[in-house]
Amino acid sequence: MTHQGYEGKRCPPSNNAGGKKLLGELNNCAPLEVRSALDESPAQGGSSDLRDQSKASASSGSHWTDLKLSGMSVAQKYGNKKLPNALIVGVKKGGTRAVLEFIRIHPDVRALGTEPHFFDRNYDRGLDWYRGLMPRTLDSQITLEKTPSYFVTREAPRRISSMSHETKLIVVVRNPVTRAISDYTQTLTKKPDIPTFEELAFKNISLGLVDTSWNAIRIGMYILHLENWLQYFRLSQMHFVSGERLITDPAGEMGRVQDFLGLKRIITDKHFYFNRTKGFPCLKKPESSNQPRCLGKSKGRTHVQIEQEAKETWLALLCQNLELPHVQKQRASGNLTDSFIITIQHVEKMGQAGGFVNPLHSLCTNPRSS
Numbered sequence: 001m002t003h004q005g006y007e008g009k010r011c012p013p014s015n016n017a018g019g020k021k022l023l024g025e026l027n028n029c030a031p032l033e034v035r036s037a038l039d040e041s042p043a044q045g046g047s048s049d050l051r052d053q054s055k056a057s058a059s060s061g062s063h064w065t066d067l068k069l070s071g072m073s074v075a076q077k078y079g080n081k082k083l084p085n086a087l088i089v090g091v092k093k094g095g096t097r098a099v100l101e102f103i104r105i106h107p108d109v110r111a112l113g114t115e116p117h118f119f120d121r122n123y124d125r126g127l128d129w130y131r132g133l134m135p136r137t138l139d140s141q142i143t144l145e146k147t148p149s150y151f152v153t154r155e156a157p158r159r160i161s162s163m164s165h166e167t168k169l170i171v172v173v174r175n176p177v178t179r180a181i182s183d184y185t186q187t188l189t190k191k192p193d194i195p196t197f198e199e200l201a202f203k204n205i206s207l208g209l210v211d212t213s214w215n216a217i218r219i220g221m222y223i224l225h226l227e228n229w230l231q232y233f234r235l236s237q238m239h240f241v242s243g244e245r246l247i248t249d250p251a252g253e254m255g256r257v258q259d260f261l262g263l264k265r266i267i268t269d270k271h272f273y274f275n276r277t278k279g280f281p282c283l284k285k286p287e288s289s290n291q292p293r294c295l296g297k298s299k300g301r302t303h304v305q306i307e308q309e310a311k312e313t314w315l316a317l318l319c320q321n322l323e324l325p326h327v328q329k330q331r332a333s334g335n336l337t338d339s340f341i342i343t344i345q346h347v348e349k350m351g352q353a354g355g356f357v358n359p360l361h362s363l364c365t366n367p368r369s370s
Protein backbone atom coordinates (compact mmCIF):
# COMPACT_ATOMS: atom_id res chain seq x y z
CA MET A 1 0.00 0.00 0.00
CA THR A 2 1.42 3.37 -0.90
CA HIS A 3 1.60 6.16 1.53
CA GLN A 4 -0.48 8.40 -0.72
CA GLY A 5 -3.16 5.77 -0.55
CA TYR A 6 -3.26 5.79 3.17
CA GLU A 7 -3.34 9.54 3.49
CA GLY A 8 -6.22 9.64 1.08
CA LYS A 9 -8.23 7.45 3.40
CA ARG A 10 -7.84 9.54 6.51
CA CYS A 11 -10.90 10.00 8.71
CA PRO A 12 -12.70 13.28 8.35
CA PRO A 13 -11.86 15.80 11.07
CA SER A 14 -13.89 15.39 14.23
CA ASN A 15 -15.24 17.93 16.68
CA ASN A 16 -15.06 15.48 19.54
CA ALA A 17 -13.22 16.65 22.58
CA GLY A 18 -9.87 15.04 23.26
CA GLY A 19 -10.09 11.96 25.40
CA LYS A 20 -13.71 11.34 24.44
CA LYS A 21 -13.19 10.14 20.89
CA LEU A 22 -13.50 6.40 20.90
CA LEU A 23 -10.96 4.26 19.15
CA GLY A 24 -13.75 2.13 17.74
CA GLU A 25 -15.09 5.07 15.76
CA LEU A 26 -11.70 5.78 14.32
CA ASN A 27 -11.16 2.17 13.46
CA ASN A 28 -14.13 2.17 11.16
CA CYS A 29 -12.76 4.78 8.87
CA ALA A 30 -8.99 4.55 9.16
CA PRO A 31 -6.83 2.06 7.28
CA LEU A 32 -4.39 -0.15 9.11
CA GLU A 33 -1.40 2.09 9.47
CA VAL A 34 -3.47 5.00 10.71
CA ARG A 35 -5.35 2.72 13.08
CA SER A 36 -2.06 1.46 14.42
CA ALA A 37 -0.93 4.95 15.06
CA LEU A 38 -4.11 5.88 16.78
CA ASP A 39 -4.08 2.83 19.01
CA GLU A 40 -1.42 4.45 21.10
CA SER A 41 -3.07 7.84 21.38
CA PRO A 42 -6.61 7.60 20.24
CA ALA A 43 -7.96 10.88 21.42
CA GLN A 44 -8.07 13.75 19.03
CA GLY A 45 -8.23 17.41 19.78
CA GLY A 46 -10.11 20.15 18.02
CA SER A 47 -8.94 22.38 15.25
CA SER A 48 -5.90 23.54 17.16
CA ASP A 49 -4.65 19.98 17.57
CA LEU A 50 -1.12 19.56 16.36
CA ARG A 51 -1.80 15.87 15.91
CA ASP A 52 -4.47 16.62 13.35
CA GLN A 53 -1.93 18.87 11.76
CA SER A 54 0.66 16.15 11.74
CA LYS A 55 -1.74 13.63 10.28
CA ALA A 56 -2.65 16.05 7.54
CA SER A 57 0.99 16.25 6.59
CA ALA A 58 1.84 12.68 7.45
CA SER A 59 2.73 11.57 3.98
CA SER A 60 4.24 14.76 2.71
CA GLY A 61 6.30 15.55 5.80
CA SER A 62 5.90 19.08 4.43
CA HIS A 63 7.72 21.80 6.21
CA TRP A 64 7.10 25.47 6.74
CA THR A 65 10.63 26.31 5.77
CA ASP A 66 10.62 24.20 2.63
CA LEU A 67 11.04 26.00 -0.63
CA LYS A 68 7.87 25.65 -2.60
CA LEU A 69 7.90 24.59 -6.20
CA SER A 70 4.51 25.02 -7.85
CA GLY A 71 2.91 24.30 -4.51
CA MET A 72 5.09 21.24 -3.95
CA SER A 73 8.17 21.18 -1.73
CA VAL A 74 11.56 20.41 -3.23
CA ALA A 75 11.72 17.25 -1.13
CA GLN A 76 8.28 16.14 -2.30
CA LYS A 77 9.27 16.68 -5.90
CA TYR A 78 12.89 15.53 -5.96
CA GLY A 79 13.21 13.56 -2.75
CA ASN A 80 13.09 9.82 -2.22
CA LYS A 81 11.36 7.69 0.31
CA LYS A 82 14.04 6.34 2.61
CA LEU A 83 14.08 4.09 5.62
CA PRO A 84 14.34 6.17 8.79
CA ASN A 85 17.78 7.13 10.06
CA ALA A 86 16.34 8.00 13.45
CA LEU A 87 13.51 6.66 15.58
CA ILE A 88 11.73 7.90 18.65
CA VAL A 89 11.33 4.49 20.27
CA GLY A 90 9.59 5.44 23.51
CA VAL A 91 8.48 5.63 26.09
CA LYS A 92 4.72 5.62 25.90
CA LYS A 93 3.32 8.74 27.62
CA GLY A 94 6.84 10.10 27.99
CA GLY A 95 6.33 13.10 25.69
CA THR A 96 7.11 11.41 22.38
CA ARG A 97 4.52 13.39 20.39
CA ALA A 98 5.94 16.67 21.66
CA VAL A 99 9.47 15.67 20.59
CA LEU A 100 8.27 14.59 17.15
CA GLU A 101 6.25 17.75 16.54
CA PHE A 102 9.04 19.96 17.83
CA ILE A 103 11.85 18.32 15.83
CA ARG A 104 9.91 18.22 12.59
CA ILE A 105 9.95 22.01 12.33
CA HIS A 106 13.66 21.64 11.58
CA PRO A 107 14.23 22.01 7.83
CA ASP A 108 16.56 19.00 7.77
CA VAL A 109 14.06 16.64 9.36
CA ARG A 110 11.04 15.05 7.77
CA ALA A 111 8.85 12.91 9.92
CA LEU A 112 6.02 10.49 9.55
CA GLY A 113 3.14 11.97 11.53
CA THR A 114 1.46 8.68 12.44
CA GLU A 115 2.88 5.73 14.34
CA PRO A 116 3.63 2.93 11.85
CA HIS A 117 4.25 0.22 14.49
CA PHE A 118 6.49 -1.53 11.99
CA PHE A 119 8.93 -3.16 14.39
CA ASP A 120 6.22 -4.50 16.64
CA ARG A 121 2.92 -5.16 14.88
CA ASN A 122 3.63 -4.80 11.16
CA TYR A 123 7.05 -6.39 10.74
CA ASP A 124 5.70 -9.09 8.45
CA ARG A 125 4.79 -6.45 5.88
CA GLY A 126 8.46 -5.99 5.07
CA LEU A 127 10.87 -3.09 4.70
CA ASP A 128 9.48 -1.98 1.33
CA TRP A 129 6.09 -1.44 2.88
CA TYR A 130 7.73 0.48 5.72
CA ARG A 131 9.77 2.63 3.33
CA GLY A 132 6.63 3.37 1.37
CA LEU A 133 5.10 5.05 4.41
CA MET A 134 7.93 7.52 4.77
CA PRO A 135 7.84 11.11 3.55
CA ARG A 136 10.10 11.95 0.61
CA THR A 137 13.40 13.39 1.74
CA LEU A 138 16.42 14.99 0.15
CA ASP A 139 19.79 13.32 0.79
CA SER A 140 20.65 15.93 3.39
CA GLN A 141 17.47 15.36 5.36
CA ILE A 142 16.82 12.96 8.21
CA THR A 143 13.82 10.65 8.02
CA LEU A 144 12.18 10.09 11.39
CA GLU A 145 9.27 8.19 12.82
CA LYS A 146 8.00 7.57 16.34
CA THR A 147 6.34 4.51 17.81
CA PRO A 148 6.58 4.50 21.62
CA SER A 149 5.83 0.80 22.00
CA TYR A 150 9.13 -0.16 20.35
CA PHE A 151 10.94 0.51 23.61
CA VAL A 152 9.23 -2.40 25.36
CA THR A 153 9.07 -4.76 22.39
CA ARG A 154 11.50 -7.59 22.87
CA GLU A 155 12.21 -8.04 19.15
CA ALA A 156 12.44 -4.35 18.27
CA PRO A 157 16.16 -3.75 18.94
CA ARG A 158 17.21 -6.77 16.88
CA ARG A 159 14.87 -5.88 14.05
CA ILE A 160 15.94 -2.24 14.00
CA SER A 161 19.62 -3.13 14.06
CA SER A 162 19.09 -5.53 11.17
CA MET A 163 17.60 -2.62 9.21
CA SER A 164 20.66 -0.52 10.09
CA HIS A 165 23.25 -0.68 12.87
CA GLU A 166 23.55 3.08 12.56
CA THR A 167 19.98 4.00 13.44
CA LYS A 168 19.82 6.77 16.01
CA LEU A 169 17.45 6.12 18.85
CA ILE A 170 15.63 8.69 20.92
CA VAL A 171 14.01 7.68 24.19
CA VAL A 172 11.83 10.16 26.02
CA VAL A 173 11.79 9.10 29.66
CA ARG A 174 9.53 10.37 32.36
CA ASN A 175 9.16 9.61 36.01
CA PRO A 176 7.80 6.07 35.75
CA VAL A 177 5.18 6.56 38.44
CA THR A 178 3.74 9.64 36.74
CA ARG A 179 4.05 7.79 33.46
CA ALA A 180 2.03 4.88 34.83
CA ILE A 181 -0.66 7.23 36.12
CA SER A 182 -0.76 8.98 32.73
CA ASP A 183 -1.09 5.62 30.99
CA TYR A 184 -3.85 4.57 33.37
CA THR A 185 -5.66 7.90 32.85
CA GLN A 186 -5.60 7.32 29.10
CA THR A 187 -7.00 3.78 29.45
CA LEU A 188 -9.71 5.12 31.73
CA THR A 189 -10.95 7.47 28.99
CA LYS A 190 -11.52 4.39 26.81
CA LYS A 191 -12.67 1.98 29.50
CA PRO A 192 -14.21 3.87 32.42
CA ASP A 193 -15.07 0.65 34.27
CA ILE A 194 -11.58 -0.69 34.86
CA PRO A 195 -10.39 -1.27 38.45
CA THR A 196 -8.65 1.53 40.34
CA PHE A 197 -4.96 2.24 39.78
CA GLU A 198 -4.23 0.88 43.23
CA GLU A 199 -6.02 -2.40 42.49
CA LEU A 200 -4.08 -2.86 39.29
CA ALA A 201 -0.70 -1.73 40.58
CA PHE A 202 -0.54 -3.84 43.69
CA LYS A 203 -0.91 -7.55 44.18
CA ASN A 204 -1.03 -6.97 47.91
CA ILE A 205 -0.54 -3.44 49.09
CA SER A 206 -0.03 -4.29 52.78
CA LEU A 207 2.69 -6.76 51.84
CA GLY A 208 4.10 -4.21 49.41
CA LEU A 209 3.70 -6.49 46.43
CA VAL A 210 3.63 -4.54 43.20
CA ASP A 211 2.23 -6.21 40.11
CA THR A 212 5.12 -5.82 37.73
CA SER A 213 3.28 -7.77 35.08
CA TRP A 214 0.82 -4.88 34.68
CA ASN A 215 1.89 -3.07 31.57
CA ALA A 216 1.63 0.39 33.08
CA ILE A 217 4.21 -0.65 35.66
CA ARG A 218 6.31 -2.81 33.40
CA ILE A 219 6.86 -0.08 30.79
CA GLY A 220 8.42 2.06 33.52
CA MET A 221 11.08 -0.52 34.35
CA TYR A 222 13.41 1.32 32.06
CA ILE A 223 16.59 -0.47 33.00
CA LEU A 224 15.08 -3.82 32.14
CA HIS A 225 14.24 -2.71 28.62
CA LEU A 226 17.46 -0.79 28.13
CA GLU A 227 19.42 -3.90 28.79
CA ASN A 228 17.80 -5.46 25.75
CA TRP A 229 18.58 -2.46 23.54
CA LEU A 230 22.19 -2.49 24.60
CA GLN A 231 22.62 -5.99 23.22
CA TYR A 232 22.25 -4.44 19.76
CA PHE A 233 23.15 -0.75 20.00
CA ARG A 234 25.99 1.29 21.39
CA LEU A 235 24.99 3.70 24.10
CA SER A 236 26.25 6.55 21.93
CA GLN A 237 23.45 5.75 19.48
CA MET A 238 20.85 6.40 22.13
CA HIS A 239 19.71 9.76 23.39
CA PHE A 240 17.52 10.19 26.44
CA VAL A 241 15.18 13.13 26.58
CA SER A 242 13.83 14.11 29.96
CA GLY A 243 10.05 14.23 29.68
CA GLU A 244 9.97 16.60 32.65
CA ARG A 245 12.44 19.07 31.21
CA LEU A 246 10.73 18.88 27.83
CA ILE A 247 7.91 20.75 29.55
CA THR A 248 9.95 23.19 31.63
CA ASP A 249 12.69 23.84 29.06
CA PRO A 250 11.65 22.58 25.62
CA ALA A 251 14.32 24.57 23.81
CA GLY A 252 17.08 23.11 25.99
CA GLU A 253 15.91 19.55 25.46
CA MET A 254 15.43 20.10 21.73
CA GLY A 255 18.89 21.64 21.53
CA ARG A 256 20.34 18.37 22.77
CA VAL A 257 18.16 16.37 20.38
CA GLN A 258 19.45 18.46 17.47
CA ASP A 259 23.05 17.90 18.60
CA PHE A 260 22.46 14.18 18.84
CA LEU A 261 21.01 14.07 15.33
CA GLY A 262 23.96 16.08 14.02
CA LEU A 263 21.71 19.00 13.10
CA LYS A 264 22.38 22.69 13.30
CA ARG A 265 20.62 24.15 16.34
CA ILE A 266 17.78 25.89 14.56
CA ILE A 267 14.99 25.14 17.01
CA THR A 268 15.49 27.52 19.93
CA ASP A 269 13.41 29.22 22.58
CA LYS A 270 12.15 31.58 19.89
CA HIS A 271 9.99 28.73 18.62
CA PHE A 272 8.09 28.16 21.86
CA TYR A 273 5.65 30.00 24.06
CA PHE A 274 3.99 28.86 27.22
CA ASN A 275 0.24 28.55 26.80
CA ARG A 276 -1.33 29.24 30.18
CA THR A 277 -4.64 27.64 29.31
CA LYS A 278 -3.00 24.46 28.12
CA GLY A 279 -0.39 24.59 30.86
CA PHE A 280 2.30 23.44 28.43
CA PRO A 281 4.77 24.88 25.97
CA CYS A 282 3.34 25.22 22.49
CA LEU A 283 4.82 26.02 19.10
CA LYS A 284 4.66 29.53 17.74
CA LYS A 285 4.95 28.26 14.20
CA PRO A 286 4.46 24.52 13.75
CA GLU A 287 5.07 22.55 10.60
CA SER A 288 2.90 23.62 7.67
CA SER A 289 1.32 26.51 9.50
CA ASN A 290 2.01 30.02 10.63
CA GLN A 291 -0.49 29.78 13.45
CA PRO A 292 0.63 29.01 16.99
CA ARG A 293 -0.41 25.52 18.03
CA CYS A 294 -0.49 23.33 21.07
CA LEU A 295 -0.60 19.55 21.13
CA GLY A 296 -4.07 18.00 21.21
CA LYS A 297 -6.32 17.49 24.18
CA SER A 298 -5.10 13.94 24.73
CA LYS A 299 -1.70 15.43 25.61
CA GLY A 300 -1.60 17.01 29.01
CA ARG A 301 -4.71 15.39 30.44
CA THR A 302 -5.72 15.95 34.02
CA HIS A 303 -4.58 12.82 35.80
CA VAL A 304 -6.83 10.75 38.00
CA GLN A 305 -6.84 12.14 41.50
CA ILE A 306 -4.86 10.14 43.98
CA GLU A 307 -4.87 11.09 47.61
CA GLN A 308 -1.52 12.37 48.78
CA GLU A 309 -1.28 9.88 51.63
CA ALA A 310 -2.07 6.92 49.37
CA LYS A 311 0.25 8.34 46.80
CA GLU A 312 3.14 8.52 49.23
CA THR A 313 2.59 4.93 50.32
CA TRP A 314 2.43 3.79 46.77
CA LEU A 315 5.31 5.85 45.65
CA ALA A 316 7.54 4.32 48.23
CA LEU A 317 6.47 0.88 47.07
CA LEU A 318 6.63 1.66 43.40
CA CYS A 319 10.02 3.25 43.81
CA GLN A 320 11.25 0.09 45.45
CA ASN A 321 9.78 -2.01 42.71
CA LEU A 322 10.61 -0.19 39.50
CA GLU A 323 14.27 0.30 38.69
CA LEU A 324 15.92 0.06 42.03
CA PRO A 325 15.32 -3.55 43.06
CA HIS A 326 16.24 -4.70 39.62
CA VAL A 327 19.51 -2.88 39.95
CA GLN A 328 20.02 -4.08 43.49
CA LYS A 329 19.10 -7.66 42.70
CA GLN A 330 21.48 -7.73 39.79
CA ARG A 331 24.23 -6.17 41.88
CA ALA A 332 23.65 -8.56 44.76
CA SER A 333 23.67 -11.61 42.54
CA GLY A 334 26.92 -10.49 40.95
CA ASN A 335 25.25 -11.49 37.74
CA LEU A 336 25.84 -8.28 35.85
CA THR A 337 26.13 -8.15 32.12
CA ASP A 338 28.48 -5.57 30.64
CA SER A 339 25.63 -3.71 29.07
CA PHE A 340 23.83 -3.56 32.38
CA ILE A 341 26.83 -2.03 34.10
CA ILE A 342 27.24 0.45 31.28
CA THR A 343 23.60 1.41 31.47
CA ILE A 344 23.71 2.06 35.19
CA GLN A 345 26.94 4.00 34.93
CA HIS A 346 25.59 5.97 32.03
CA VAL A 347 22.37 6.87 33.79
CA GLU A 348 24.31 7.84 36.90
CA LYS A 349 26.81 9.88 34.92
CA MET A 350 24.14 11.70 32.99
CA GLY A 351 22.31 12.39 36.21
CA GLN A 352 25.44 13.95 37.69
CA ALA A 353 26.09 15.99 34.57
CA GLY A 354 22.54 17.29 34.69
CA GLY A 355 22.00 15.83 31.26
CA PHE A 356 19.44 13.39 32.50
CA VAL A 357 17.00 13.41 35.33
CA ASN A 358 16.99 9.93 36.77
CA PRO A 359 13.25 9.49 36.52
CA LEU A 360 12.99 7.81 39.87
CA HIS A 361 15.37 9.91 41.83
CA SER A 362 13.44 13.10 42.46
CA LEU A 363 10.19 11.31 43.07
CA CYS A 364 11.56 8.65 45.34
CA THR A 365 13.56 11.07 47.42
CA ASN A 366 10.85 13.70 47.50
CA PRO A 367 7.45 12.14 46.92
CA ARG A 368 5.66 15.44 47.49
CA SER A 369 7.36 16.82 44.38
CA SER A 370 5.14 14.76 42.14
Ligand SMILES: Nc1ncnc2c1ncn2[C@@H]1O[C@H](COP(=O)(O)OS(=O)(=O)O)[C@@H](OP(=O)(O)O)[C@H]1O
Pocket residue numbers: 040041091092093094095096097098148182183243246247280281282294295298299300301302
Ligand atom coordinates in the same frame (compact mmCIF):
# COMPACT_ATOMS: atom_id res chain seq x y z
N1 LIG B 1 4.28 20.61 25.01
C1 LIG B 1 3.52 19.62 25.46
N2 LIG B 1 2.17 19.66 25.32
C2 LIG B 1 1.40 18.66 25.79
N3 LIG B 1 1.88 17.55 26.40
C3 LIG B 1 3.22 17.46 26.56
C4 LIG B 1 4.07 18.48 26.10
N4 LIG B 1 5.34 18.12 26.39
C5 LIG B 1 5.27 16.95 27.02
N5 LIG B 1 3.99 16.55 27.12
C6 LIG B 1 3.58 15.31 27.77
O1 LIG B 1 3.41 14.32 26.78
C7 LIG B 1 2.62 13.30 27.40
C8 LIG B 1 2.10 12.36 26.36
O2 LIG B 1 3.20 11.58 25.94
P1 LIG B 1 3.29 10.88 24.52
O3 LIG B 1 3.11 11.89 23.45
O4 LIG B 1 4.56 10.13 24.51
O5 LIG B 1 2.04 9.92 24.58
S1 LIG B 1 1.75 8.67 23.63
O6 LIG B 1 2.54 7.55 24.13
O7 LIG B 1 2.06 9.03 22.25
O8 LIG B 1 0.30 8.41 23.84
C9 LIG B 1 1.55 14.08 28.14
O9 LIG B 1 1.15 13.28 29.23
P2 LIG B 1 -0.12 13.62 30.13
O10 LIG B 1 0.17 14.95 30.78
O11 LIG B 1 -0.17 12.54 31.13
O12 LIG B 1 -1.30 13.67 29.23
C10 LIG B 1 2.26 15.37 28.53
O13 LIG B 1 2.55 15.47 29.89
